[in-house]
Structure formats: C-alpha cells, structure tokens
Amino acid sequence: MLRSELERFVYEDIGEWDDSSTLVPDIEARAAVVAKEDCVISGLQEAEEISAYFCLDACPLYDEGEFVPKGSEVLSIRGSARKILQAERLILNFLARMSGISTLTRECVLKVAQVAPGVRVAGTRKTTPGFRAYEKRAIFLGGGDPHRFNLSGAVLIKDNHIRLLGLEECIARAKAQASFTKKIEVEVEDLDGMDRAAELGADIIMFDNMDPADIVRGVEILRQRGLRSRVVLEASGGITPGNIEAYASTGIDVISLGWLTRNARWIDLSLEME
Amino acid sequence: MLRSELERFVYEDIGEWDDSSTLVPDIEARAAVVAKEDCVISGLQEAEEISAYFCLDACPLYDEGEFVPKGSEVLSIRGSARKILQAERLILNFLARMSGISTLTRECVLKVAQVAPGVRVAGTRKTTPGFRAYEKRAIFLGGGDPHRFNLSGAVLIKDNHIRLLGLEECIARAKAQASFTKKIEVEVEDLDGMDRAAELGADIIMFDNMDPADIVRGVEILRQRGLRSRVVLEASGGITPGNIEAYASTGIDVISLGWLTRNARWIDLSLEME
C-alpha cells in the first residue's frame, strides 16, 4: 500500500482532532481480532500495514485465503492502547469488506470446481471507487481471477464499441493500435458474433448474457472449426451463485461475475481489548 | 469532490494507457443511464462532476433521494463518444453503490416511520476505506442520519475505553479535554451503565446490543428521573431491517445500524449509447 494512500485512509477515519481515543492512557495492551462468523479471511496483510503505521505489532493467526471458523482469533495486536483504538475501525473495515468478497468468491469457486475443474471464476470492474486494488485482491485470495485491472489492461471490445464502429473495424483498430503485449477480448451477444470474433483472431471471446445452451452450441462450433484451442472463452452477464454451475459446465474457460463485489456481505469481526 | 480525489478515481479505472476507449472515433454521442431495478437514486451529483471532468454534459432526470421505478432513465449524457466510454464505469460504480445504500436506508426509514415517526435511522463508521464521504451521503439522501463522520466528531466512549479506564474517568476526561462544542456519547451494555452515564451528564446514550424490552425499561427509568429530555437515546448493535421496528418503538431517538453499508446490494444500472 502506498504510504500516501494509507495516510488518506487513516485520516478519513481519525480526522483532525481525535478526543475519543486520546482519553485512554498510553499504556501497552493486547487486542484480538475475532471472526464472529465462518469466513475465508483476507486483508490480513493490509491489517499488518495499518498496524505498522501506528507502531503496533500485529501477528496474523491464519494465512490469507484460509477458511476461518466462527469465533476464531485471526489477528493478535500488541502496543499502545490508544493507538489500537485509533487503528481499530480501519483494520476491521479492511478485513470485513475483503473477507466478505473472498468468502463469496470461494463459494463460487467451489461450486464451479465440482462440475468443471479448471474453469476460473473472475471479477469485473464493478468495484468501489478508490478501493479496487483491495477488492480484486480479495477475489484473488478467494481463489478467483481478478480480470483486467482497468481500461489499460487487455483491450475489451464491448457492445457500445461495436455499435459505434462495427466489429471488424474494432478488431482491426485494436490490432493496429494496441501493443502486441495485450490480449484482445470481444464481447458477443450471439453465435454469429462469436463466429466473426473468432475468425478475426480475438484472443478472448466473452459470451455476454447468453443462455448456457447457446454457449454449449458455440463451444461445439469452435471445436469443429479447430478454433477452440486458439481462443479463451468467458461467460458473463446475469451470473449468480445460483446459476453459476450451469455456466461452468458449458465448456468455457472463465466465468466472470460482478456479483462478487456487488453483493458480497461484510464479514462480522470484532476487536477485543484485554 | 476534491479534484485530486476525482483524478485518483479516474486514474484507477483508466490506467496509464487505454486502448479500449480510444478505438472509438471522437464523435458526438448521447448516452442514457438507466435503472434496471426499482431504487432510491443517489450519486447523481458525483456523476455530474465526473462527467464535467471528461467535458461531458450530464443532465439528471431525477432528484437525489427520489424513488426511481425500474427502466427509468436517470441521467442523460452528451459529448465525445470516447469520453463517455472512459467515464462509464466510474459513473455507474458511484450510482450503483450509493443508490444501493440509499435504497436500503429508505426501506429502514419507512419501516421506522410507520411505528415511530421522528425516530432517526443512522449509519456507522463501517464504511469502505476511502469512500466514506459518499457512503454517508448515500445514507443521508436515503433519509438517514450520517452519524459522526470519524473519531474527531462527537466523543464516543465505547466498551474498550471503559474497560481501560472506567466510565467515570472516561466522562471526566472527555469533559475536561474535549471542546465544549462536541457532544459526549456513551455506549452502555445494561441499565446500570445507562444510569451512571445519564447521571454523569452524557449528551447521548447508546444502548449497545440490548433487547428492545430492556431498552423500554431504560427509557422509562430516565423518564421517571426527569432525565429523558436531557439525553438523546440511541440503539445500536445487531439491528437489521428485520428487527428494526421492534427497536423503533422502544421510545428511543435514534437507531444506528452498520447493516446499511455492510449489506447494501448494488443497484443494477446500465449506460446505453445511442
């Protein structure tokens, strides 16, 4: 975490003049951060960095991405009681938000693994402004794929691009303009779009809001044309933990879902001073 | 929104070299942001500021905090097609996250209003790091109370403070150290704590994780002692949309719940180019 970013987070939660924490004497204390429900824990590295900023000694009791049963202590903190009170909320907010995403990601990953081992579960750019790095890391720690980080990652040609320029022209421009080091992904809404994208040499094809049955047919067509191994296939749009298995078994490589960040509940954790 | 903050949000989503949006010709276009489900809309002001950054002309079709039926256009944007594609995700992320919180807040506010008009529904500091200002604003636009912004707002004496110092000493120090312009709030876990806090002159008493029945008894005791009008009463801890009405009818003034920010789903919105 960049120091300037960490300072912004700290300042947001403390403000210009904290009379609450400074009531407390500057004595040594120990605090336990406890998970109050089952979860896949993440954000421990961030919690350690925040602790270090406050000159606190934090010791994680689990690895990030590990399953934690309800009631377990996940982080032990030692140092100035006053500083612990100042760091408390920021540490908990990181852990709660990130672990919520990791837990939901893991749930999806396990469902997919049962029906189609090797298929990836990926996130999207539907993340809280200013907090993407942490939300994507939480997906990764939950076993998911962060997908491209921003518009400068892989070139992604979407419906609005195609509407403005046509698919052929989009791909031609992407190949001409974008560095050879980037993949070109095309979002398609039907099998005709898939066909053309594959022929034009897209590296990745995303089936957007298509039925599993249609996707199955699409995969078969590509196989018959000998193009299947040349393209990564991704399903996206309208996918939830409820229907993810249906998509997983279509023969594609990746399932991406905004659900991971849009609907993740925060995990309940608390910090207890001793 | 500070310009430096806006630039950080923009840079996070665009990155250092965007080949995706720049495929598209720099022609004039119009786009509609459409709510794909019923919601209480918020974040329109932020959407306008983001649009202005990209030299786009954005016109909101609803007031913030207004109810929007599924399928409605909430924002109309005109300007460079390329810039619209660059601004799209950031605008949608603001609207979706903020409106999700406003919608959930409104739901709670309406429930409370039916059983106890005048009782406030408030947020907490359980917010996404770096995004608090917007999450608290979303609560406000949903009809809620943002509660103190950070540790420098009202002095809040919590369990961990009391464990370290004792209630009397906490309040004494708060009165001595904190500016007279700040309120002093005390978190209590039982009626004994409430009694002492009221006698010691707390401005606000928070019933933390207490049963509605106990709170009713507490309110009655304060009334009998003539202290009720001297103190604001807040219930907090374990409150959900499911049990909020029980708390609302206990005779207290404010209900605060982390649920508003921890469990709010994002509203589904999309941007459609013409």
Added chain:
Amino acid sequence: MLRSELERFVYEDIGEWDDSSTLVPDIEARAAVVAKEDCVISGLQEAEEISAYFCLDACPLYDEGEFVPKGSEVLSIRGSARKILQAERLILNFLARMSGISTLTRECVLKVAQVAPGVRVAGTRKTTPGFRAYEKRAIFLGGGDPHRFNLSGAVLIKDNHIRLLGLEECIARAKAQASFTKKIEVEVEDLDGMDRAAELGADIIMFDNMDPADIVRGVEILRQRGLRSRVVLEASGGITPGNIEAYASTGIDVISLGWLTRNARWIDLSLEME
C-alpha cells in the same frame, strides 16, 4: 503529522538545492534549543517529528504546556551537523509560533481563572491557512479550548445565516439536516435573539459583541426561566486580554477570542550548536 504534510514543510524551507547546509561536514554534533524569553512552551512534539524526519535524536526537556523561564534549554538535539542546520529553521518556526499562542492563551486562562474558575477560554477559526491544526493545538496546550475545528464541527448559525433565512428557519433546518451527534450553536446580538434561540433548543448560545452588562442580564433571564442548565453560553467578539475578566465574571461558560491567534507574538528561541 502526516508524512506528506511534513515533507511539504521541509521542502518549503530547504528548496530544491541547498548549498548552505551542505558546506558543513557530515559530523556528529549536539545542539540546544534555548528559550530567550519566558514562555509556555508548545510544539515540542512537532519538533521531535521534524527531527526524526532528519534522523536526528531530539530530547525535550520540558512538557508541552509547561512554563519555561528565559534562558532555559527546551530541546536537545543530537545527530549530523548538516541535518541539524537543515532542520533548524523549521523547528524554530514551529516552536516560536506555537509557544507564542500557548503563552498568550495561558495569560488569558490565568486571568479568567482568578475571577471565574471553570470558565473556558477558546479559540476561533481565525488561523493561518494550512497551519490550523498546530495553532489550535497551541491553544489547547496553553489551557484553552480549540473550539470547533472547521465548518463541519458543531453547526454554528451566524449573523449572515440569520439575515438570509431567519433564526427559526435556521434552527429548524439545522435540526432536520445535521446529524444528531452535532451541537447547534446560535450567535445572538441581543437578548431577544437569546430568548428565541434558547426556546428553539440551541445547544450553545454565543453572545456576539455584547456588553458584559447585557450578558449578565441574559444569564439571569435564562436562570429564571429554568433554561440556564440546558444551554452552554459563550461570549465572543471584541474580547482582548484587557477586558477578558469583565466577560469572565458574567456567568457564562466560555469566552472565545480571535486575539489568541491574531495577536500572538512569536517567542524568541535560538538553536545553538556545540
């Protein structure tokens, strides 16, 4: 002090290419910061942070807020001679400006304590742009009350607000809009204003530019109506060290004066290398 803020202060005084301090060999040295006049010292914590930035070891010889007689060493610094020369002016500027304010504040606090123990002496927002946190801390260390930090502290309804909206409407809006965690203060210019503000439930009433005699009458009226214990009373406007005792004995709770920051002289201190 945020690291980014500290770096700005350091850069301001050193600039891009310092040929003055770097003349000197990089040997170990000791320096004494000496008060060249009687004062109440403050800024020692900032001086330590600046020293730490330059890898210097600084040891304060007084507590902040303590009285220091002329000629005393207040801070002992050890480390690279070159670094001491680079840190010198910034350390002295902090100490001199802050101690000047603390000293003047203490003078007022002592005067008030003699005629009306318990009455607070408070600052205002009349502070040097960019340096408020330190000027308010200097007031606090001198024994004063920092008053609200900025517009986001307590709601303060002033003459210009009332001129635009009327007092009733101002208070009504403040109660409806502002969080229940904030106090509402009303600035009044006569006893009629005081009456209405008290009836409308202001938490704090500020007598602005009123004669001590009028204030005495106001306090008496509130007492008779049984409202005195419900409201904090503050006098402000035109108060100086010369007339502060007259205000202190009017029966109010707080005296605020811009004088503390507007007219404080800097304390004379020097750094002597050995």
Added chain:
Amino acid sequence: MLRSELERFVYEDIGEWDDSSTLVPDIEARAAVVAKEDCVISGLQEAEEISAYFCLDACPLYDEGEFVPKGSEVLSIRGSARKILQAERLILNFLARMSGISTLTRECVLKVAQVAPGVRVAGTRKTTPGFRAYEKRAIFLGGGDPHRFNLSGAVLIKDNHIRLLGLEECIARAKAQASFTKKIEVEVEDLDGMDRAAELGADIIMFDNMDPADIVRGVEILRQRGLRSRVVLEASGGITPGNIEAYASTGIDVISLGWLTRNARWIDLSLEME
C-alpha cells in the same frame, strides 16, 4: 496558487461535511469585505483565486499594496450565498494575515525612507510553516524585499557554519560547490569578521546583532579599502520598528528583520452579506 494547495486550504476550513453553510438556500447574493481599520491591503489576488474556486465573482476595489482607510470596502463578491459562506473565513484569514504583514512592512519602509532613501527593508525565513509564499509576498507588497526564499536561495554562511568549519573554509567551499549563479552572503559578528569576509570575496555581508555605531565604522573601513561598492551590506538581528532608523542611517544597503512576520498583528476585516 497551485490547485492542490488551494484545495488543502479549503478542505482545512470546511472539513468533510458542512452543515452550517448548507442551511442557507442556494440563492444569489452580494457580499462586501470591509477593512475595519486602516491598513495596507494585500492578499486580494489570493482572495480572487479562492472566490474563483467557489465559482464566485470577486472584484477588488483597491490594488494590492495600496493604503486603505478604515471602513472601506476592499472586495466585492457576488454569487451563491452558500458558497460565499463557505469561502468567507478562508478569504478573511488570507487578507487579515497578509495585510497585517504588509501594513507593518510599510510602516518600517516609510521610516527608513525618511532617513535613508534606497535602503531596503527585508524579511527573513521566520515564517509560518506552509504559508511562507504568502507572507513573503505580503512583505513585497508592503514595499519590502522578500530576502532569499529558502536554503536553496543565496548561500548564507551563519555563525553555526563558521563554528563548525571556519570562515575561510566556508567561503572556499561555497565558491567551489555552489553554482556561479548564486550570491554568497556571510553573517559577521564583528569588524574582524567583516574584514575577512570582504577580502574573501563575499557578495553580501550581514552585520548580525551589531551596534549601529560599529556598523558605521565597518562601512567606513570598507570605503577606505575600496571594497564598499563590491559588497552589499545588510544589518540584521534585534531590529524593531523602534530602532530601525538608527540602523538605516549607518550606510548599509539592507535591513532585515524577523519582526515583520513574527509580530505583525492581523488586520480586522469582515464580510457583510447583503
């Protein structure tokens, strides 16, 4: 003013959630900034930049550095009443602090001009951390010389340097290390030091804490040796508005005094809404 700096100043005074100014309806208003005492006005340019940030239209009625009689309007502001209330305190703080310094500088400049036209009155680095650019500009607008901005301006060899390295070595190093584009100034405490500094080719000699009589003698010696026109002479240390004329008539070129920034009172100004 850099935008990032302006935003910091604005944020310091407004904070994260302003309920005070936003009470007021967003109507058009006019406000007058009025000087409540005689002064030399400065900071009007900054006031305009702050106004522009808030989309307010500010029109100065005096030139910076001009004398303003008590009661005069110095700046007329039009725009949103709410924005005026948000900008008010920051504008006043700039004007009050800067005009205080300009007024005191002008007083010294006029005294000096009467006894020794052409002698400059200069500031020092004794400025409020983070606010130097404005304090030095206020000196300049009052008719003074800002002196070197920071350690990277002219090389200044002071007592602490000489104590560590000896005068000869200091000057030798300065000539060898510092760019030929910088002047070399030497602080001397007696005429012997002056002699050696002049012989070693200092561009500027500063008489530090020396009696006017000694300085007169020093100037005479330099004249006799034909060195007077080769060196700029500055008096510094212990100079106040009370003794500045004695120094001005010693034959030197510049008088520098920390007094300008250390002891300047703020000018009383107020903003009146119509």
Added chain:
Amino acid sequence: MLRSELERFVYEDIGEWDDSSTLVPDIEARAAVVAKEDCVISGLQEAEEISAYFCLDACPLYDEGEFVPKGSEVLSIRGSARKILQAERLILNFLARMSGISTLTRECVLKVAQVAPGVRVAGTRKTTPGFRAYEKRAIFLGGGDPHRFNLSGAVLIKDNHIRLLGLEECIARAKAQASFTKKIEVEVEDLDGMDRAAELGADIIMFDNMDPADIVRGVEILRQRGLRSRVVLEASGGITPGNIEAYASTGIDVISLGWLTRNARWIDLSLEME
C-alpha cells in the same frame, strides 16, 4: 495529463518566486514554436495542455507523428507575454524530448518496413523515471509499439526469474497466478529455451541477445513443428539502428530496442516572440 502532474512539472520549472518572467508587462503577444531541424513532431498535445494551464491559446500546425521540415512553425501561441515566458521552457522540453524519440523511432520503423513490412518496432522500460508515459507515447507516435507499460502489463519471465526458479516452474506459476487476461512472455537465450517455452505455451517468446542467424533457425524450427502461428516472436538485446534490418528479416514479429529512449537526441526547437 493529470492536473496534479502538470502542476508538478510547472512548479519544477518556475519555482516559488519568478522574478524573470514577471519583469515583462502583462500584454498580449504571439509566439511561434519553430523546429530548427527536420523531425517527426510529437508532444503537441502536451504543449496544448501546458498552454491551457497558463490560459494561453495554442494552435498546432502539424499533426503529431507527422514529418516536419527544418524551419517550420509547429505551434502558434497567443496570450499574455508573461505567461508565454513562463510556459516556454516546459513546452520546449516536452516537444524536444518527445520529438527526438519519435524521430528516432520513425527512422527505425522505415528501415524495418523496407525489409519486412508488418514487423513492429517496440520500446522497453528503459525510460526516464517519472516521464515514461510521454516517452512511450513518443514511440507510439513515431510508429512504434510502446511494449508493456510496467511490471503489471504482460507477464515477462526473464533470465533472473529463470535462474531462481527454472523455466517450467515460472510458466506454471504464471499460468496459475496471473489473470487469464494477460499474455505470458518468455525471454530465451538459445534455441533450446525457445523450444521449451513454445511447448509450455508461452504467448510471446523473446530472443534475447541472439544472432540473427540463430533466430532464423529458431523461426524455421517453430514453423516445422506447427507452432509458429501460436506464438509472437520478439527480438531484443543489442539492437541498434545499425543492425535492425538484419533482425527484421529473420521472420520474427517484433523488434524491441532500448536505443529508442536511451540514445535519442533532443530535437532543436525554439520559441520566438513577436
């Protein structure tokens, strides 16, 4: 260009107190930026942004990436003479550095195009710290490929990685850890490495510091194994404008050379006021 970045560049060249440009009256003027040697021009967009910052009206007379003969005016600027003097050096530094890179890139691109149309000329990460975005853009405008922007672009497995972990493990980890949206590139030093990288499914193979003759052989081997169309081939290391044609005709797809940024001379341009 982010505003905060632009302000840093401006501040670097102007500093805290500019007495040079402010000598000049604030009159309207016109200035011409003239190329004093043949070049491929780039940086005009940045020049316009800098001009806009200074409220100057800048009109480019060429497109970026276009060939400009010696003596031509490339940019016409109108506005305050004082502001033109303040913007002059920064504008020229951008144009001179960027056009130097574009000119050298174009030279290489033309050489390659004659012997092997379609082969790309790419940059590296050997760029001036803090100025990469502009140096890579200059390569792009010269007709080159910017290559990955930083470590977060395509995964690049280099000699030091392989030494630590072995090639198989490197590729296995890259496939497991990195998002499916990123390409995996492997740097090889001989044909054996090429063989293994191709078999393990590298998306891009970089021949590092290999002879053209060996590369020709490598391309032939891949062709025979039917792997040529599955992998992008890049030559790198020790390539200069002098030997680039030999590499271009080996049958590879991309030639990358640090030379473009390491050895580009600045183009000579001057700004002439009228």
Added chain:
Amino acid sequence: MLRSELERFVYEDIGEWDDSSTLVPDIEARAAVVAKEDCVISGLQEAEEISAYFCLDACPLYDEGEFVPKGSEVLSIRGSARKILQAERLILNFLARMSGISTLTRECVLKVAQVAPGVRVAGTRKTTPGFRAYEKRAIFLGGGDPHRFNLSGAVLIKDNHIRLLGLEECIARAKAQASFTKKIEVEVEDLDGMDRAAELGADIIMFDNMDPADIVRGVEILRQRGLRSRVVLEASGGITPGNIEAYASTGIDVISLGWLTRNARWIDLSLEME
C-alpha cells in the same frame, strides 16, 4: 528524495498488480549492478534510497562522480529476490541516465581544464520534465555547475524579455523588483549589448551564440574599462564537445551547454542475480 516522489517513480514502474516479480519465491538473494562500459558513475545515492524503500541493503562500491572501468560492479544489493526484481529497472534507469550525463559532463570538463583551468562547465534548464533535480545533480557530480535551477533562481534577462521591454528597462525592473539576494544575468548577442549590460550593472553577462573571436574581443574591452572583475562572463548557445575548447580559451568564466542533457547517451548497466 521526497517519499511521495519516490512512491510515484516506484508505482510508475510496477503498476497496480505485478505478476512478474511475484512468481519468484521470497528468498534472500544477492545481486550485482555492473557497468558494461567505462563511465563516470552517478545516481548511487538514489539507488540506495530506492533499495531502502524495498527493504534491500545496497552497498555502493564507488563514490559518485568517480570513473568506473567497464565490467566493474558498482553496487551490491542483498535482500528478497522478489524485491530485487521489483527495484531492478528503476535503479538501472536512474544510474544509466544520470551516469550518462555525468560521463559527458566530465568529458567536457576535462577538455576545458586542459586549455583553461578554472572555467566552469554548466548545464541549462533543458531537462526532462519531472527529472531535473537528478539531471542537474548528475552534471554536478560530473564536475559541472548546475546553473540556476528554475525561473526563481538568478534573474535571467533573455532575448524575448529585451524584445518586449528594452534592456535598460529590464535591468531597472530586475533591480527594483528582485530581491537583493539574487544575481542579475543578461543574455547579449553582440558587443554593444555587452557594453550596455556591463554599464547597467549586470552581475553576469551571457554571450549567446557568439563567435569565440567576438567573445575574445568583448573580454578585452571589459578589461580595458576596468569592468572585467565586476562581472561573471558566460558563453552559451551552439556549444558542443567539439567546439568547447575554442570557447574555453576566450577568457570567460563559464560555458553552459544544453548538450549535456540533450545528447547524453545512457550508460549500459545490468543487474545480475546470484
């Protein structure tokens, strides 16, 4: 180096999500930075600061400004292999760019020293935006003079100033406006300009784009008028390593050339892991 600046440089080269370096296990390693050609090394201090940021232990084997023969190790680094890979490119870019400038500067300095010992070789403001401090430091370490850092250094009256205002008025304004602590330099294009500048009391005269023969004549004229010792003489414009000796022997004090930063090649260095 300011921490915030260092973080910007690091972030530029690493980006938001580095999958390349993190492939590698977090084991201890040693790396050697080796010069692959003869050079004057500089940037070692920056390399150490970058290493420290990554918690690496870096030990320089040469002093900055020292001559380093081809094949020598210049810096030894120990620490996490992963961190070394992350720091590698930034360290090399600093060393390669800075050493290139130092090497070229030294070459010029040695040429000048042979024909005219004592004459300085100086840089200009023709530096890469955002990187000036390091490029000027490289000149200094190569034995050159950094010249004024930016517009706020010495007042420099150039052709464009004179065209707008006339020489007399420029110098008059500079003397009146600029602090007495700054030197005034005038750029002249012929001996007539030199005459007037010297008479008007310029501290430095720059012969801009003049023939060595004319400069010789100018120096002689000043000598005859007894003004030579009152003014520093600088030659600039069109000077290269090829003609620098001709300028050096004209009797001037300083030769400044943009060539040092505009045409310096980067030194070839590599980092080798063990």
